[in-house]
Amino acid sequence: MSDRIPAGRLHLDDLHVGQRFVSASHTIDEPQIKAFATQFDPQPFHMDAEAAADTLFKGLAASGWHTAAITMRLNVEGGLPLAGGIIGAGGEINWPAPTRPGDVLHVESEVVEITPSRSKPDRGIATIVSRTVNQNNDVVQVLTARLVVPRRVAG
Numbered sequence: 001m002s003d004r005i006p007a008g009r010l011h012l013d014d015l016h017v018g019q020r021f022v023s024a025s026h027t028i029d030e031p032q033i034k035a036f037a038t039q040f041d042p043q044p045f046h047m048d049a050e051a052a053a054d055t056l057f058k059g060l061a062a063s064g065w066h067t068a069a070i071t072m073r074l075n076v077e078g079g080l081p082l083a084g085g086i087i088g089a090g091g092e093i094n095w096p097a098p099t100r101p102g103d104v105l106h107v108e109s110e111v112v113e114i115t116p117s118r119s120k121p122d123r124g125i126a127t128i129v130s131r132t133v134n135q136n137n138d139v140v141q142v143l144t145a146r147l148v149v150p151r152r153v154a155g
Contacts, residue, residue: 008081009081009082009083009084010081010082010083010149011083011149011150011151011152012114012116012123012124012126012149012150012151012152013151013152014152015111015114015126015149016111016114017111017112017113017114018110018111019110019111020108020109020110020111021079021080021081021108021109021110022079022106022107022108022109023074023075023077023078023079023080023106023107023108023109024074024077024078024079024106025074025104025105025106026070026073026074026104026105026106027102027103027104027105028062028066028070028099028100028101028102028103028104028105029101029102030049030060030101032062032066033046033060033061033062033063033066033099033101034046034047036062036063036065036066036069037062037063037066040063040065040066041063041065041066043063045057045060045061046060046061046062046063046066048060057098059100060100060101061098061099061100062098062099062100062103064093064095064141066099067095067099067105067132067140067141068093068141068143070099070105070132071105071107071130071132071141071143072086074105074106074107074132075107075109075130079106079107079109079130080107080109080128080130082126082147082149083149083150084148084149084150086147087147087148087149088145088146088147088148089125089146089147089148090145090146091143091144091145091146092143092144093141093142093143093144094141094142095140095141096139096140096141096142097134097138097139097140098140099132099134099140099141100134103134103135103140104134104135105132105133105134105140106132106133107130107131107132107133108130108131108133109128109129109130109131110128110129111126111127111128112127112128112129112144113125113126113127114126114127115127116151121151122150122151122153123148123149123150123151124148124149124151125146125147125148125149126146126147126149127144127145127146127147128144128145128147129142129143129144130142130143130144130145131143
C-alpha cells in the first residue's frame with residue numbers, strides 16, 4: 001500500500017453495492033448561517049430572520065451550498081473513508097427541506113454503483129448517494145456523486 005493512502009481507507013475493490021457509511025454530526029447555528037451567506041450567498045432568507053419570514057422558507061434557512069459544504073466536511077472527516085480522498089467526477093444535488101439554525105446534521109451514504117475504468121486500470125467510479133439528515137430525521141440534502149476511487153495496486 002502506498003504511504004500516501006491513510007490506513008483504513010477503502011479502495012474501489014473494497015466497496016460493494018449496498019455498503020453504507022454514517023458520519024459524525026455537526027450543529028449549525030444562526031451565526032454560521034449568516035457568516036456563510038454574507039460571504040457566498042447573500043440573499044435575505046439566509047441573512048435576516050425577519051426578512052426570511054416573508055419568503056418561501058418562512059424563516060431563516062442556510063444556503064444549500066452551506067449544507068453541501070458541511071456534508072463535504074463530514075464525509076472527509078470520516079463519513080466516507082475513501083483512499084485517495086473524495087474526488088468528484090460529476091453528480092446531482094437536491095435540497096428537499098431547508099437547513100435551519102439549531103439543526104444537528106449527519107450524513108448517511110450508500111454505494112449504489114461501482115464501475116472499474118476500462119482505460120485506466122488503477123481506478124474506477126463509485127456512485128455514492130449521500131443523504132444529509134437533521135435531528136428530526138428530515139433529509140435536507142441528497143447528493144448523488146460519481147467519485148473517482150483508486151484500485152489496489154497488484155503486487
